[in-house]
Amino acid sequence: MSVSYREITINGLWKNNPGLVQLLGLCPLLGTSNSTVNALGLALASALVLICSNTAVSLVRGVVNTAVRLPAFVMIIAALTTCIELLMQAYTYELYQILGIFIPLITTNCVILGRADAFAAKNDPARAAYDGLMMGLGFGAVLVVIGALRELFGTGALFANMQLLFGPSAANWQVTVFSDYKGFLLAILPPGAFIVLGLLIALKNRIDESLAERAKAREPAVAAQSRRVRVTGVVE
Amino acid sequence: MALPRITSPHAKGNNRTQQVMLQVLLATVPGILALTWLYGFGTLINLLWACLCAIGFEALILALRKRPLGFFLKDYSAVVTAVLLALALPPYSPWWLTLVAVGFAIVLGKQLYGGLGQNPFNPAMIGYVVVLVSFPVEMTTWPAPHMTGPLSALQHIFGFANLPDGWVQATALDTLKINKSLTVDELWTQNPAFGYIGGAGSEVVNLGFLLGGLYLLRKRLFTWHAPVGMLAALAIMSLIFWNGSGSDSHGSPLFHLLSGATMLGAFFIVTDPVSGATSNLGRLIFGAGVGILVYVIRAWGGYPDGIAFGVLLMNLAAPTIDYYTRPRTYGHRKPTRGFKLGE
Numbered sequence: 001m002s003v004s005y006r007e008i009t010i011n012g013l014w015k016n017n018p019g020l021v022q023l024l025g026l027c028p029l030l031g032t033s034n035s036t037v038n039a040l041g042l043a044l045a046s047a048l049v050l051i052c053s054n055t056a057v058s059l060v061r062g063v064v065n066t067a068v069r070l071p072a073f074v075m076i077i078a079a080l081t082t083c084i085e086l087l088m089q090a091y092t093y094e095l096y097q098i099l100g101i102f103i104p105l106i107t108t109n110c111v112i113l114g115r116a117d118a119f120a121a122k123n124d125p126a127r128a129a130y131d132g133l134m135m136g137l138g139f140g141a142v143l144v145v146i147g148a149l150r151e152l153f154g155t156g157a158l159f160a161n162m163q164l165l166f167g168p169s170a171a172n173w174q175v176t177v178f179s180d181y182k183g184f185l186l187a188i189l190p191p192g193a194f195i196v197l198g199l200l201i202a203l204k205n206r207i208d209e210s211l212a213e214r215a216k217a218r219e220p221a222v223a224a225q226s227r228r229v230r231v232t233g234v235v236e
Numbered sequence: 237m238a239l240p241r242i243t244s245p246h247a248k249g250n251n252r253t254q255q256v257m258l259q260v261l262l263a264t265v266p267g268i269l270a271l272t273w274l275y276g277f278g279t280l281i282n283l284l285w286a287c288l289c290a291i292g293f294e295a296l297i298l299a300l301r302k303r304p305l306g307f308f309l310k311d312y313s314a315v316v317t318a319v320l321l322a323l324a325l326p327p328y329s330p331w332w333l334t335l336v337a338v339g340f341a342i343v344l345g346k347q348l349y350g351g352l353g354q355n356p357f358n359p360a361m362i363g364y365v366v367v368l369v370s371f372p373v374e375m376t377t378w379p380a381p382h383m384t385g386p387l388s389a390l391q392h393i394f395g396f397a398n399l400p401d402g403w404v405q406a407t408a409l410d411t412l413k414i415n416k417s418l419t420v421d422e423l424w425t426q427n428p429a430f431g432y433i434g435g436a437g438s439e440v441v442n443l444g445f446l447l448g449g450l451y452l453l454r455k456r457l458f459t460w461h462a463p464v465g466m467l468a469a470l471a472i473m474s475l476i477f478w479n480g481s482g483s484d485s486h487g488s489p490l491f492h493l494l495s496g497a498t499m500l501g502a503f504f505i506v507t508d509p510v511s512g513a514t515s516n517l518g519r520l521i522f523g524a525g526v527g528i529l530v531y532v533i534r535a536w537g538g539y540p541d542g543i544a545f546g547v548l549l550m551n552l553a554a555p556t557i558d559y560y561t562r563p564r565t566y567g568h569r570k571p572t573r574g575f576k577l578g579e
Contacts, residue, residue: 182371
């Protein structure tokens with residue numbers, strides 16, 4: 001029985017989120033999340049590679065021998081990453097230069113290889129593509145949230161330099177949230193990435209905890225009907 | 237007749253956390269007096285504000301962690317962190333700077349690791365480094381020795397008035413670092429405020445902290461190993477690389493011992509029992525490591541003073557130091573140290 005689309009959605013966006021739960025692809029996640037535009041650029045590129053690679057891997061899953069599957073998958077991913085790299089070079093050259101090494105490094109992003117091996121190689125192309133989309137969205141969402149938070153705390157503004165990704169009309173998208181802000185340099189420096197990611201993981205765990213508590217609080221009504229009779233000890 | 241039923245041990249020591257923390261606070265008094273005498277009421281207001289922030293953050297996180305508030309607030313550990321941090325900050329640093337520093341120290345440096353006794357790094361130094369890295373301009377504006385009343389100090393710190401021009405002055409460590417052409421003697425004649433040795437009266441402050449440190453040593457709150465290790469290493473390093481009083485000089489040993497935050501670091505930061513090494517030999521090595529790092533950063537690094545970075549780097553090394561300096565256990569001829577094959 002194959003996995004339902006609903007389950008794929010929940011897994012990718014929340015329950016098995018690559019950024020917050022699997023903690024895969026930390027290098028680009030921490031390295032490029034110093035501003036919203038960088039984060040968004042890398043999120044889109046990674047998601048695109050993820051969708052295409054999942055589809056391609058799923059298509060060849062019957063042909064590739066298990067013994068050589070990993071090199072084969074890496075070849076597919078590397079080819080797709082090269083495509084994305086050339087596309088970015090053609091259309092968003094400045095962003096391509098800012099992101100630098102992190103674009104070719106999409107090849108080694110563990111999220112992509114992980115999904116190829118764990119999901120795409122065992123499911124049909126439609127599900128694999130949808131899983132790629134959901135995992136890409138989950139990873140991208142975390143990336144963009146960290147990027148936005150770091151930009152906000154670091155510079156006091158949001159969405160600066162969006163023209164790098166969306167063309168000249170986006171040049172005035174910048175929102176200055178705090179005027180007369182000193183600039184909290186730590187948020188933009190590497191430690192800021194670790195701290196913000198840690199706090200996001202803590203927040204997710206806290207939300208999960210309270211959801212579990214709420215689910216537990218609803219349960220006793222059912223449990224009360226099937227109480228077992230105690231035969232030893234004191235019956236309360 | 238009702239006899240008091242108290243279980244052993246019956247010996248009463250003064251080594252409870254609260255007592256220790258109070259002694260440390262008492263020992264900072266000479267240093268605080270020296271700072272206040274030099275820079276006016278800014279230091280005192282900074283201290284009060286930092287303590288308020290620390291108690292606030294500590295109470296907030298304790299409440300979030302569902303820990304008893306009164307029990308943990310009464311051990312004064314948050315206050316000690318705040319005081320040590322505030323003493324390291326410039327006397328007229330703006331209120332938000334202190335708030336951010338104390339917040340990072342208490343919340344990230346201490347409570348998120350599990351509270352008192354669980355922190356791998358010295359919380360005060362974490363807070364200091366966070367603001368030093370983030371706000372370099374505010375953190376390097378030390379005023380020239382100056383007397384202000386409490387009211388104008390309040391105004392400066394809470395942002396109703398800017399610091400007057402000519403107040404701000406580079407410290408001696410700063411000047412010595414930037415200096416390329418003048419000999420040390422020329423530098424000192426150019427800046428009369430540098431005083432005799434340590435620069436900008438900081439030898440008085442350092443002597444104040446030395447006094448407090450000796451008091452703590454006498455009270456046996458810590459052993460001599462860590463501070464002596466640090467001061468000796470710093471002195472030896474600066475003696476080796478002294479290079480006379482030419483323009484490429486890094487300053488004399490006496491200058492390094494009595495300027496910047498040397499004494500505050502040696503007696504109040506390096507002696508932290510939680511984040512430092514635990515055995516006597518380990519403490520000696522730990523202190524020496526801090527001393528060497530402090531000199532390396534002062535002489536060739538990117539920052540004028542290096543106590544905070546030195547301490548944090550050595551905190552990282554403390555578990556390894558402990559691992560290799562385990563003392564001999566009773567009944568064994570040799571101590572078991574380090575990694576052994578086949579273990």
